[in-house]
Amino acid sequence: MDYAKRVHNIPPYLFAKLEQIISELKKQNKELISLSIGDPDLAPPLVIRKAIADFALMETTHNYSSSQGENEFREAIVRFMKNRFNVDISIENVCSLLGSKEGLANIARVYLNPNDQALVPDPAYPVYQQGATILCDSIPVIFPLHEENEFLPDLSSLKFDKKRTKMLYLNYPNNPTGAVATKKFMKELADFCDDNDIIVCYDNAYSELTFDNYRAESLLQYTDNAIEFFSLSKMFCMTGSRIGFAVGREDIIKGLIKVKSNIDSGNPIYLQKAAIVGLDLYKQNSIPKEVELIKKEYARRRNYFVKALNKLGFHVNLPKGTFYLWVRLKEEDGNSSEEFVKKCIEKGVLFVPGRGYGNNGEGYFRVALTQPMDKLQRAIELLSQ
Ligand SMILES: Cc1ncc(COP(=O)(O)O)c(C=O)c1O
Structure with missing residues (x-):
């Protein structure tokens, strides 16, 4: 039985090829730090x-x-x-x-x-x-x-x-x-x-x-x-x-x-x-201390990673919201976000290619700061090699 047309109309899954590479690396027990998915590593309060x-x-x-x-x-x-x-x-x-x-x-x-x-x-x-x-x-x-x-x-x-x-x-x-x-x-x-x-x-x-x-x-x-x-x-x-x-x-x-x-x-x-x-932790006009703690940790990671990426030659500003960084590829890396992400996977770090968010995302990659500081530091070490 064929799928309904609406299912065929969903564009091909961009990450299929990447997932193949990732599972290959896992089989070989190679290190891979995922800064891809927006799923917080921090526990709920x-x-x-x-x-x-x-x-x-x-x-x-x-x-x-x-x-x-x-x-x-x-x-x-x-x-x-x-x-x-x-x-x-x-x-x-x-x-x-x-x-x-x-x-x-x-x-x-x-x-x-x-x-x-x-x-x-x-x-x-x-x-x-x-x-x-x-x-x-x-x-x-x-x-x-x-x-x-x-x-x-x-x-x-x-x-x-x-x-x-x-x-x-x-x-x-x-x-x-x-x-x-x-x-x-x-x-x-x-x-x-x-x-x-x-x-x-x-x-x-x-x-x-x-x-x-x-x-x-x-x-x-x-x-x-x-x-x-x-x-x-x-x-x-x-x-x-x-x-x-x-x-x-x-x-x-x-x-x-x-x-x-x-x-x-x-x-x-x-x-x-x-x-x-x-x-109900939210009282009039104040931010609960539990949420402040979460924000503080993401701000710390953001400050570190933006500085480190800029040292590697990217041009990234400090975003005012979310735990993502949206980074333009360097000229020397060309314009294919998928190719760039593949190269980073080979170094042991996983980002999301900007193309996954639409045609205007091409030329960018997304970093999710959903790993602890030591992993972020290790990711920068791996990218620097
Ligand atoms: C922009 C945006 N909206 C909505 C969601 C969905 O979040 P949830 O279904 O977990 O509430 C996400 C998840 O990543 C998101 O990035």
Whole structure:
């Protein structure tokens, strides 16, 4: 039986060849330090791990929840939005997610009919284009993020078919570039939401991972006309727990809940309860000490690795957000990010080729600072050879 067309429409997996090389190296027991995947090596804060254990031990926390989430979890999200962003919402504006990835993909099922269009940045987290748009038999319309413009799009120059374009995805602090949104840009984006009949999906998965006194804002501070996605994965190093949430305009959230209620049955109740403990660490206008510790560690790694790469002849600035570095290849390395990454694998270090995030990612590679300092130092040693 052949796969459905939509599955064939997903572009070939860029990492297939790289994975072959990696498994070959592993067989030979060769050293390989992976700075590729955005999966924190740090453990979630102890208070959350204890809460998971305590709530999982209870007899009453193992039934189905609901796809929109327990009311007590949604109420904690309402408190978080108020304490963290001074945004007033109610639980009707909230839906829990099995990680924000799932929500970013499922929201497309709410709005995209076959052959509709979604505006998707390039470079970008691949889910917008593939899991969301292509798997809804729809067409991703790419708009570029350029380094000259701090990887922010020029919304006034966006060209799109008004009848067929239903959605737009954006993400700041940005994976893969580490770029952050300015207040001016947030205002422009809010105007775009208010002036166009397009569902803006603002992916704020890295809202808590920012540096140098920059604090990410919520799009809901500027407009009610959007949906925003948050993740506990990066906020509390909880990638494996698969928990996040969407907040936004009530009818958009209702649509998402309708789709999800036909697909999933919600997060485990004990995880939602532990997530409440995490979100309630946020008091008005302050950053919890647990999150400060995580940020401090990533800032230390960022400062070290940027300096070390610059010493190796790259030109990298200190990003204000995320735990990624987005590095332009040196002229002498040519323009193929895949070839460059292969060379680094041979030296024992794994990065992601920029091309994996779209055509505009060509000529760059992404570093994930999700390894401890000694591994980062060793990686620089290996790259220097
Ligand atoms: C930009 C962006 N959005 C969303 C996600 C999904 O995170 P999760 O599904 O773990 O919440 C990721 C994960 O790497 C990401 O980089």
